[in-house]
Amino acid sequence: MTSIAYNFTAPYQxxxxxxxxxxxxxxxxxxxxxxxxxxxxxxxxDLHGLRQAADxxxxxNPLQCMQYGATEGLHELRDALLELSERRGxxxxxxxxxxxxxxxxxxxxxLRSNVVSGxxxxxxxxxxxxxxxxxxxxxxNVIGIDGDTNGIDADAVERVLSMLxxxxxxxxxxxxxxxxxxxxxxxxxxxxxxxLAARHQFLLVEDDPYGALxxxxxxxxxxxxxxxxxxxxxxxSVYLSTLSKVVTPGIRIGWIVxxxxxxxxxxxxxxxxxxCSSPWNQAIANEYLxxxxxxxxxxxxxxxxxxxxxxxxxxxxxxxxxxxxFAKPEGGMFLWANFxxxxxxxxxxxxxxxxxxxxxxxxxxxxxxRASNSLRLSYATSSPEVIQQGVARLHRAYVKTx
Amino acid sequence: MTSIAYNFTAPYQxxxxxxxxxxxxxxxxxxxxxxxxxxxxxxxxDLHGLRQAADxxxxxNPLQCMQYGATEGLHELRDALLELSERRGxxxxxxxxxxxxxxxxxxxxxLRSNVVSGxxxxxxxxxxxxxxxxxxxxxxNVIGIDGDTNGIDADAVERVLSMLxxxxxxxxxxxxxxxxxxxxxxxxxxxxxxxLAARHQFLLVEDDPYGALxxxxxxxxxxxxxxxxxxxxxxxSVYLSTLSKVVTPGIRIGWIVxxxxxxxxxxxxxxxxxxCSSPWNQAIANEYLxxxxxxxxxxxxxxxxxxxxxxxxxxxxxxxxxxxxFAKPEGGMFLWANFxxxxxxxxxxxxxxxxxxxxxxxxxxxxxxRASNSLRLSYATSSPEVIQQGVARLHRAYVKTx
Numbered sequence: 001m002t003s004i005a006y007n008f009t010a011p012y013q014x015x016x017x018x019x020x021x022x023x024x025x026x027x028x029x030x031x032x033x034x035x036x037x038x039x040x041x042x043x044x045x046d047l048h049g050l051r052q053a054a055d056x057x058x059x060x061n062p063l064q065c066m067q068y069g070a071t072e073g074l075h076e077l078r079d080a081l082l083e084l085s086e087r088r089g090x091x092x093x094x095x096x097x098x099x100x101x102x103x104x105x106x107x108x109x110x111l112r113s114n115v116v117s118g119x120x121x122x123x124x125x126x127x128x129x130x131x132x133x134x135x136x137x138x139x140x141n142v143i144g145i146d147g148d149t150n151g152i153d154a155d156a157v158e159r160v161l162s163m164l165x166x167x168x169x170x171x172x173x174x175x176x177x178x179x180x181x182x183x184x185x186x187x188x189x190x191x192x193x194x195x196l197a198a199r200h201q202f203l204l205v206e207d208d209p210y211g212a213l214x215x216x217x218x219x220x221x222x223x224x225x226x227x228x229x230x231x232x233x234x235x236x237s238v239y240l241s242t243l244s245k246v247v248t249p250g251i252r253i254g255w256i257v258x259x260x261x262x263x264x265x266x267x268x269x270x271x272x273x274x275x276c277s278s279p280w281n282q283a284i285a286n287e288y289l290x291x292x293x294x295x296x297x298x299x300x301x302x303x304x305x306x307x308x309x310x311x312x313x314x315x316x317x318x319x320x321x322x323x324x325x326f327a328k329p330e331g332g333m334f335l336w337a338n339f340x341x342x343x344x345x346x347x348x349x350x351x352x353x354x355x356x357x358x359x360x361x362x363x364x365x366x367x368x369x370r371a372s373n374s375l376r377l378s379y380a381t382s383s384p385e386v387i388q389q390g391v392a393r394l395h396r397a398y399v400k401t402x
Numbered sequence: 403m404t405s406i407a408y409n410f411t412a413p414y415q416x417x418x419x420x421x422x423x424x425x426x427x428x429x430x431x432x433x434x435x436x437x438x439x440x441x442x443x444x445x446x447x448d449l450h451g452l453r454q455a456a457d458x459x460x461x462x463n464p465l466q467c468m469q470y471g472a473t474e475g476l477h478e479l480r481d482a483l484l485e486l487s488e489r490r491g492x493x494x495x496x497x498x499x500x501x502x503x504x505x506x507x508x509x510x511x512x513l514r515s516n517v518v519s520g521x522x523x524x525x526x527x528x529x530x531x532x533x534x535x536x537x538x539x540x541x542x543n544v545i546g547i548d549g550d551t552n553g554i555d556a557d558a559v560e561r562v563l564s565m566l567x568x569x570x571x572x573x574x575x576x577x578x579x580x581x582x583x584x585x586x587x588x589x590x591x592x593x594x595x596x597x598l599a600a601r602h603q604f605l606l607v608e609d610d611p612y613g614a615l616x617x618x619x620x621x622x623x624x625x626x627x628x629x630x631x632x633x634x635x636x637x638x639s640v641y642l643s644t645l646s647k648v649v650t651p652g653i654r655i656g657w658i659v660x661x662x663x664x665x666x667x668x669x670x671x672x673x674x675x676x677x678c679s680s681p682w683n684q685a686i687a688n689e690y691l692x693x694x695x696x697x698x699x700x701x702x703x704x705x706x707x708x709x710x711x712x713x714x715x716x717x718x719x720x721x722x723x724x725x726x727x728f729a730k731p732e733g734g735m736f737l738w739a740n741f742x743x744x745x746x747x748x749x750x751x752x753x754x755x756x757x758x759x760x761x762x763x764x765x766x767x768x769x770x771x772r773a774s775n776s777l778r779l780s781y782a783t784s785s786p787e788v789i790q791q792g793v794a795r796l797h798r799a800y801v802k803t804x
Contacts, residue, residue, distance in 0.1 A: 004637045004664055005603065006664070010518050039470050042465050045465070045469075047465075050468065063444050063447070063454070065649075065652050066452065067441060067442075067444055068440075073598075101676040103677060104677050109569055113412050114412055117518075117519075130673075131569035133674045134675075137670070146586060167409075183725075225635045229674070248469075248587075249677075250469060250682045251678060252679070261408055263408065272510060272535045273510045274503040274510070274676075275504055275506050275654075278653055281680055281682070281683065380460045395465060
């Protein structure tokens with residue numbers, strides 16, 4: 001047999017991608033308690049309402065559901081998403097919005113149509129591993145800027161910008177209940193980032209999957225909404241969101257609000273990438289958003305997350321005391337915790353696997369491969385009782401490790 | 403106001419993309435008869451069966467429908483698609499198959515994970531404009547090789563390969579009822595391409611959206627099926643297909659069969675691109691393929707295409723006589739025709755728009771911008787009666803042009 005030598009030049013092999021996939025395999029074992037995933041709470045899905053929306057969408061126009069649709073998205077759904085964005089303070093018109101297959105695809109299209117290999121992209125450090133993977137595969141020159149419990153440090157962004165030899169293409173940030181830190185960017189920092197984006201002319205990309213899942217504290221408007229207060233910044237402000245966490249990921253509906261010239265390029269990316277998102281799924285999303293069930297189901301969803309966040313915070317405090325520091329989440333799905341003192345995190349992770357509990361080691365969320373005593377814990381998918389058990393297991397793993 | 407200067411370095415602005423989008427706008431006018439689109443016949447959709455499949459998928463496991471799923475695809479659907487591929491002569495295992503959002507996404511992932519800017523990709527000339535757009539945006543060095551009524555000229559491929567300074571990454575071909583030419587690649591040429599792929603070590607990518615829509619002539623096995631006859635070629639053979647033309651595009655389900663190492667890279671691309679295809683849509687596809695309605699509905703679908711292909715062929719022959727040459731289609735959706743003698747194709751197109759009939763000018767399907775007296779006509783979306791009217795309009799436009 002001739003030897004097979006695939007000459008893979010594209011950088012599509014990342015050890016972290018494999019690590020995440022390994023985690024997913026471990027998490028599939030029902031006796032494992034996983035704080036590692038990014039799945040939303042299945043108990044929050046309004047199954048009855050979604051089923052009704054599917055029936056209504058089909059009744060209204062089965063052929064529209066089953067035929068190709070416009071690449072930008074179903075007209076009615078784009079209007080519904082414009083209205084939803086409006087309720088979040090974002091004024092936009094149809095030319096500035098397109099439907100995507102989740103907000104992951106929204107970010108992917110932005111990257112593809114704006115960033116070529118070697119272009120600089122700024123991110124909060126740590127940040128969402130899925131964004132890091134996309135950036136790595138795009139060949140971006142990623143610069144991570146540290147954040148704190150108030151989100152990415154906008155002054156540090158300014159300092160980095162003053163030192164960069166050429167301007168970055170983009171700054172990517174999850175401003176509400178960040179993945180992984182759970183932190184929310186303050187209004188002051190948002191305004192500052194908008195000023196920097198307008199001055200240095202880069203795309204300020206806010207990914208907002210979790211913002212509607214707030215159970216404590218005050219809502220801060222999206223940067224795209226605040227752009228009206230900062231001259232010229234609306235030309236550089238991009239908003240990504242999704243129904244995956246507040247309705248269901250099963251229909252894979254996200255959206256982009258961007259300046260029309262940027263949105264047009266994303267439409268081009270979508271055209272070559274998958275033609276259009278499922279017209280039936282789009283029609284279901286449209287019916288659901290217009291049925292008022294979205295608004296009426298959301299408080300119950302938020303309560304689920306509140307109860308789980310409380311269970312996790314309380315259990316951790318009780319089990320670890322001062323050995324573990326974290327800010328109590330005000331919304332979203334994640335709690336970011338730091339162990340005090342020296343700790344072999346790989347050993348902790350291995351012991352946790354033995355104890356049948358999973359988490360994301362903090363180092364996975366940094367673009368640089370810094371040592372980190374942090375861990376990302378999702379409280380989304382387990383009941384308060386299971387969360388307590390999981391924390392007990394995690395504590396056993398910790399005791400074995402120190 | 404500061405002037406806005408988006409520094410777009412990524413090549414996401416193609417005049418042809420805009421031209422196609424302009425066409426789509428024109429085609430939306432209900433008084434226009436369009437031979438330009440790539441939509442399948444809506445009358446072929448098994449609405450009752452699809453609705454039943456959706457109900458069954460929901461009944462079986464609503465939470466699975468509404469939660470994220472594995473990036474590779476729903477396990478049951480992958481098995482169903484392996485069985486469907488098997489019925490087409492393709493033996494593969496689970497590691498070699500992943501679910502995509504249509505075959506457009508399948509090609510996109512193959513490109514992203516294998517081709518970097520400057521890499522050489524061979525295509526038939528003319529070829530599917532959607533593939534050309536994806537290749538252009540990927541920055542590929544595209545080499546078009548002419549075909550005839552038997553598909554791409556495999557001897558010409560061999561000559562090109564012998565002259566290339568470095569080996570290509572890929573050869574892309576629609577082997578059955580090609581878009582745009584309608585031609586089917588002969589078995590001999592398929593074998594030859596497999597030999598060349600194995601010898602020169604490039605991915606031989608067969609895109610097969612239409613192969614099951616044969617209404618005349620003999621089926622030729624996919625190259626991935628014939629690979630068993632050509633040593634080592636199975637390591638270089640990739641098969642893409644979709645349910646969009648034989649079931650419905652509304653659920654956006656396609657798939658890739660590729661060597662495991664290549665498939666793994668496509669899974670990585672899917673992970674950063676959209677996490678997973680809609681689990682509900684996947685469950686619907688699975689139920690539908692297993693319900694036997696797929697097989698029982700297909701003959702009726704094929705009859706629809708046969709009747710429309712006949713109507714188009716007969717009307718063209720009657721209206722244009724020897725002024726227009728074409729091979730009568732044996733399957734698929736497209737008829738490729740060439741005008742005899744000199745003709746101003748832009749003028750013909752403009753006159754056709756005035757007469758409210760649309761087609762794709764052949765030049766859109768060439769990577770080079772050669773002059774072409776050809777046009778691509780899709781007979782998929784209009785009834786035989788409407789096709790006759792459309793041809794009468796096209797003939798009036800022609801008479802005004804010559």
